[in-house]
Amino acid sequence: MFTLDGLREIMDATGGADDGVDLGGDIGATEFTELGFDSLAMLEIQARVKQELGISFPEDSATLLLRPDDLVAYVNQNLVEV
Template structure:
């Protein structure tokens, strides 16, 4: 488990690597509050993103986490809450 918080840059990297977003995907602007669907990420891509986050950060996201967290900001906050809970043990 990394000691650093999960960041916007981490999410962009994982989306590009795992969800099939190519370098032309518009992930560099102010996208924190834009819904993943509007960014072109469908449910299958988000499942892969969630799986990669779980493996890389050694956390378990709740079953409906990716349907509830519809924006990058919400997903980043959820991951950081999970990381914080693990560090607090």
């Protein structure tokens, strides 16, 4: 099972968060853009998830997976299907 904490580790490793953003806080329902993650940072996050868990993302994932909770749910749904 992929968790928000697992995603936090990946997000922290990408270094995409704006200064002053506490990734340890309640970020699940906050849009990635509000956290400071641009499209390039999101591609890196998705690449790391794919590398670690073998999960691929659709081309339109930027419009579907707007918040950390969305991404975690998508990964877990696809882990079950594997």
